[in-house]
Amino acid sequence: MMFRPARTLPSRLALRGVEVLPGLGLTVPIALVATVIGTLVPVLGSALPAIVIGVVVAVIRRPTARFQPGVEYSGKFLLQLAVVLLGAQLSLGAILQVGAESLPVMLSTLTVCLIGTWxxxxxxRIPSRLRTLIGVGTGICGASAIAAVAPVIGALSAEVSYAVSTIFTFNILAVLLFPLLGHALGMDPHTFGLLAGTAVNDTSSVVATASVFGASALGFAVVVKLVRTLMIIPISVGLSVIESRRAVDGRRMTARGALGLVPWFLIGFLGVAVFGSLGAIPAGPRDAMVHASGFLIATAMAGIGLSTDVAALRRAGWRPLALGAILWILVTATALAVITLTSVWGR
Structure with a gap:
């Protein structure tokens, strides 16, 4: 194997920067606009507006070859970097406090969601990559889970776009319907926070849903949601192993081989989460990492939108949306059932 000398690293980085700069000149402004939209309309978040704007631009005029390196860089590397920074949102105290109570609900809903997805x-007859993205987006944490899993399974830009759009549709419905459901069932803020944190997907939508129900439900809902985000790790590792077994025609997977399959960004995610849980990341840098993660996800979604094959989205048809609807109902029903059975309801 030939190794390039370290002294050439600055020049190689400079060349790479020149190569990706034109594409970043498209994705970063789109991400800025999407972030403003997400700030003004929190229920939208920034991921969906970024994808929509990117798709609209691509429909009007698809980026030429000059822009492609930066667009692809945004949709892949920046997406992976965003996943790493997501780990900064976790704290050990919060995980220990809510884990025992929320874990049965989270595991039950995730199991039902994954079985239902399959x-x-x-x-x-939904293609396997698209149904996987919709499944993890519904069962774990929306666009963040889709962002983490997409590079693991080699998902196409069109599949990521459709999955994010599908998840967003039911996030909007959750914000409208869940508070009404919670009040109709006589839930207290603590119980509703558990339901919202488990059955609503993206963090922004969890915040919006819990806020509509009542400010006292917000804190617990967000913590449950962040603990739920940890499910990205085992799911992504499992998918890595499955993809590898397919690639090698079913040959036996060793433990060493499985460790080698763990994507770098998931190791980074776990490492940042551990440091955050131990309090090794001060509040200022932690908040900066969280905001940077959100902006990088918006930038990545802009890149994905710009490279989306709109014709492929049309060919996908109504079936993926139907899958998202069924999974959303299953997850909500399972969460309500487990909350009842574990006597959390009415505490």
Whole structure:
């Protein structure tokens, strides 16, 4: 194997910077606009506006080859870097406090969601990568989970766009319907926070849903949501192993080989989460990392939108949306059932 000398690293980085700069000149402004939209309309977040703007630009005029390196850089590397920074949102005290109470609900809903994804997705004849993205987006944490899993399974830009848009549709419905459901069922803020943190996908939508129900439900809902984000790790590692087994025609996977499959950004995510949990990241840098993660996700979604094959989205049809609807109902029903069975309701 030939190794390039370290002394050439600055020049190689400079060349890479020149190569990706034109594409970043498209994705970063789109991300800025999407961030402003997400700030003004929190329920939208910044991921969906970034994808929509990117798709609109691509429909009007698809970026030429000069812009492609930067667009691809945004949709891949910056996406992975954003996943790493997501780990800064976690704290050990919060995890220990809510883990025992929320874990049964989270594991039950995730299990039902993944089984439903496989069975219903196959019955609807949805391509495996697209149904996987919709499944993890519904079962774990929306666009963040889709962002983490997409590079692991080699998802296409069109599949990521459709999955994010599908998840967003049911996030909007959750904000409208969940508070009404919680009040109709006589839930207290603590119980509703558990339901919202478990059954609503993106963090921004969890915040919006809990805020509509009542400010006292917000804190617990957000903590449950962040603990739920940890499920990205085992799911992504498991998918890495599955993808590898497919690639090598089913040959036996060793433990060493499985460790080698763990993507670098998931190791980084876990490392940042551990440091954050131990209090090794001061409040200022932690907040900066969280905001940077959100902006990088918006930048990545802009890149994905710019490279989206709109014709492929049209060919996907109604079936993926139907899968998202069924999974959303299953997750909500399972969360309510487990909350009832574990006697959390009415505490």
């Amino acid at each position: 069975l219903i997705g196959r019955a609807l």
